[in-house]
Amino acid sequence: MGGRATVIDHLLASESSGGVHFPPSVNDFFPPPLTSGSPEWLTKFVVLPWLAVGILIAFFLVAYRRPTIVPGRLQWMAESLYGLNRDAIARQMIGPEGVKFAAYFTTLFSFILLTNLFGIIPLIQISPNSHIAFPTVMAVVSYVLFNYVGIRRYGLRYFKNALVPNAPWFILPILVPIEFFSTFIVRPVTLALRLFANMFAGHMILLVFTLAGFALLGAQTWYIKPVSVLSWAMAIAMTFLEAIVIILQAYVFVALTSSYISGALAEEH
Amino acid sequence: MILAIGGSVNAIGYGLAAIGAGIGVGLVFSAYIQATARQPESSRITQPFVWIGFAVIEALALLAIAFGFVFTSSQ
Numbered sequence: 001m002g003g004r005a006t007v008i009d010h011l012l013a014s015e016s017s018g019g020v021h022f023p024p025s026v027n028d029f030f031p032p033p034l035t036s037g038s039p040e041w042l043t044k045f046v047v048l049p050w051l052a053v054g055i056l057i058a059f060f061l062v063a064y065r066r067p068t069i070v071p072g073r074l075q076w077m078a079e080s081l082y083g084l085n086r087d088a089i090a091r092q093m094i095g096p097e098g099v100k101f102a103a104y105f106t107t108l109f110s111f112i113l114l115t116n117l118f119g120i121i122p123l124i125q126i127s128p129n130s131h132i133a134f135p136t137v138m139a140v141v142s143y144v145l146f147n148y149v150g151i152r153r154y155g156l157r158y159f160k161n162a163l164v165p166n167a168p169w170f171i172l173p174i175l176v177p178i179e180f181f182s183t184f185i186v187r188p189v190t191l192a193l194r195l196f197a198n199m200f201a202g203h204m205i206l207l208v209f210t211l212a213g214f215a216l217l218g219a220q221t222w223y224i225k226p227v228s229v230l231s232w233a234m235a236i237a238m239t240f241l242e243a244i245v246i247i248l249q250a251y252v253f254v255a256l257t258s259s260y261i262s263g264a265l266a267e268e269h
Numbered sequence: 270m271i272l273a274i275g276g277s278v279n280a281i282g283y284g285l286a287a288i289g290a291g292i293g294v295g296l297v298f299s300a301y302i303q304a305t306a307r308q309p310e311s312s313r314i315t316q317p318f319v320w321i322g323f324a325v326i327e328a329l330a331l332l333a334i335a336f337g338f339v340f341t342s343s344q
Contacts, residue, residue: 026338092317190328197331204334252324255317 022215024207029130029200048128052114056107082106089255094262101261104145108138109254112195116246119203120239130199132192139192142257147184150264158264187260191253198249202242209235279337290330297322 031043063078071079085105090098115134119127128134150158163179164172209231216228301319305312 088317190325193332193335194324194328197328197335201331201334248320248324252321255321256325259321 020211020214020218022211024204024211028207029126029203031126044124044126045128045131048118048124048126049115049134052111052118052128056110056114060110081110085109085254089251089258093255093258094265097265098258098262101258105254105258108142108257109250112138112253113247113250116195116199116250119199119246120206120242125206126203127199129195130203132196135192135195135199138195138253139188142191142253142260143188146257146260146264149261153265161266162264191256195249195253198245202238202245205238206235206242209238277337279340282340283333283337286333287330290326293326293329294323297326 031045033040033042034044034047059074060078063074067075082102086099086102089105089109090102092098094101112129115128117127118124119130147158150162154161162183163176165175165179167175213228213231213235216231217225219225297319301312301315304315
């Protein structure tokens with residue numbers, strides 16, 4: 001699982017295709033160690049989650065150090081984050097008792113947003129969520145949460161509520177396995193896979209357009225070389241699209257978790 | 270002269286997967302636009318569903334991209 005050298009290294013090296021490794025591959029998601037002397041496992045993926053945790057802790061601590069009724073900028077940002085999660089996500093989907101979950105949603109939302117944002121910040125340019133491990137852990141936490149909340153409220157009746165829909169008895173043999181598969185298997189898997197695939201694909205798109213620019217620059221004929229500017233312009237446009245996707249995926253992860261919790265707490269059937 | 274398709278078949282698979290996702294996302298947003306056109310004050314209520322629906326449908330297309338690398342073709 002050794003990574004490839006950076007783009008600049010390849011530009012300076014004298015290889016066949018003008019020195020650029022194009023097209024990008026899955027190997028680009030396994031970067032080399034941070035410096036030439038550090039151990040093999042110390043890559044960006046090890047440092048970035050810790051960096052995100054540190055930034056979030058520092059941000060929320062500093063924002064609420066001396067809170068005022070009329071908030072300053074930092075306090076307003078922190079309050080907006082919490083307000084979005086408490087009002088638009090927790091209260092609207094779960095109801096008045098959703099406020100209990102607002103803290104978890106805020107943490108989850110901020111962490112996913114920040115780690116996603118690492119994908120378009122220069123010099124960092126990779127999101128930890130483009131390895132399947134990080135979204136998986138977050139999805140498992142949400143999965144355990146919505147099942148635990150349901151079991152705590154309803155006991156073993158929770159499984160009856162979750163698995164047996166309001167339907168005539170003769171189609172239940174088909175519906176119950178479908179409901180089981182959908183609630184207990186598909187939900188956590190798609191939560192994780194959605195975030196991972198979005199970050200993976202987004203990074204891949206940016207890689208393709210950026211590296212294509214360098215590869216076109218090394219073309220044999222002079223009239224192909226200016227097309228590399230078009231490729232880089234596409235990379236910039238895709239970066240803006242990626243910014244939208246980043247915010248959207250953080251919101252969707254938390255909104256779906258909230259929806260699953262509200263489904264677990266629901267009184268129906 | 271040998272006529273053969275080279276490269277990875279995964280690209281064809283992804284293209285086919287994107288058809289469904291494209292139609293699905295189009296349906297979501299068309300429903301939102303029509304609903305807002307009929308009753309503008311409902312736009313605030315239905316907007317969370319727009320984003321959740323979009324992301325859930327898009328997830329299938331993105332699964333295709335990711336699995337394009339997982340399912341390596343055996344030549």
